[in-house]
Amino acid sequence: MDLSTTYLGFKLNNPIIIGSCGYTYSVKDIKTLVDNGASAVVLKSIFEEEIVWEMETNIAKMQRPMTMYPEIYDYYDLETIEDSVTKYLNLISDVKKEVSAPVIASVNCVSAQEWVPFAKRIENAGADAIELNIFVMPSDINKTSQENEHAYFEIINSVLSEVKIPVSVKLSYYFSNLAYMIKKISETGVKGIVLFNRFFEPDFDLDSLTVTPTNVLSSPSDLGKSLRWIAIMSERVNCDLCASTGIHDGKAVIKQILAGAKAVQIVSVLYKKGPKVIGEILDEIKLWMEEKEFASLDDFRGRLSQSRSLNPAVYERAQFMHYFSEKF
Template identity: 35%
Template structure:
């Protein structure tokens, strides 16, 4: 009998733990269908950005004021709550169409970093049919006067605004640079989050030596990056009342298995799909099935968390205890002349 690949994430039933994360591939209906046909467990749509919503609403407000100057009656044609008639409207239409097209769960995505009126779009996403929401907290703290406590508080306030406005489950996608991730994730559960996605990838700028300016740069992930999520999922499993999604660096079957072993409920991927196409999902799902069978696991549930820190034979391997040993082992392997 084949292993049972089914899992649950954010209270949703998934046929397997391989999730297509937010990317251009999930922004098109044709590639969404290919992802489903390839066997994906769920999809996360591209993000609707806080800045995008606020920019569109400022434009709508300006149009409203111009119309009022022409004739007060014109104002009636501009509803301040219909900013969706601009770019956000396209997003909601895509979400609704994706729900009609697919049988797997469809997770909508909001990208922001502070409380504000833009968070009401979470409710519109729910109304458009989203099975769950992913709140992508993308923020780079650059103000020396802003403390870590203030950064965390703003994050929690933003999450609370979203979770209190919807009934569907909300996952929070975090960057890796919070000062105390276990403390933050515990508080995320208290303000209503159902899961966390570890981790968001910050796109780093580069310096153009010919033009002598700073230019945007996008580099796809590699499998080595998955180790950051691997460590923190192992540390958090069993310690926080949240579902855990591994993100960043998931390319091969081995990456999927490792993240599940340390406690991930699902794994999410984008770079590998952009490089190899939606059909790469089939390779991962079939590979997971084969690995489980070869190692006598009956299900993903049996595998999950077997090497979380609370279960691992050497819990210190996930902390500082392994630091010196790792460096020493590398030094002893060094050969003069290399």
């Protein structure tokens, strides 16, 4: 049974990549994940703000307007932020000494400003690839969608001109024309697109009347959005597609391969079940392939993509026409 696949130009033993999260922030945890079967890891993201902070002089830091990156002042202990860049580069080189699986560094960014040359330091530290987690929240009522979308291309193009290692982009679905954006981004020279990132969602606590985070971890029912868009876009893009969000078992991986994904990323299921779940997912895939008599992932990859579908409209159906008229 051949579970191997290729992603960003790397030959992977199987399609299970560990997505960026707290589990991919120490050599020990990453070793455990790889020992349990992960074929590649995306390191916990370093934030653009952390990089810029390290680059600035003390005077520039004092002069930085408080409004520029408001979250940074809430989120970080300014005593330790200074060390985070060195820590990140050390993490990359230390992990590379310990594991043979590809190590993908991750940068959380919103602009193509001062931080971009840092991509070269990531490459020099030994990362096999860089995943850009770009998210410009489309909440500014004075900005056009073109202005927001332009930022993505600026970031991607400037990082691509900085490094030789493969670059991938993890996206959200908040675009006015998602298919167009995915297609255009795939033509920039990135080697992969990850669909989709998952975001902090606010909820209200009705006792304290405060805003609280909710649904931090995904559930299997969150699979649909990424499944639909992998199916719509696979075979229409110029790079690999990697599925992310709501992948909790072997069946979900199989579905994403049927949709056309080259690989998948898992995170929440690790938090729920621990690293041994990777082996369980791989066993489930093997069992299904045996039953269906598929010898490799290529035997069924993309079989249910929109472009190969006999009923392509089903992927674009948005309303519950049938269900509106029935009780179920």
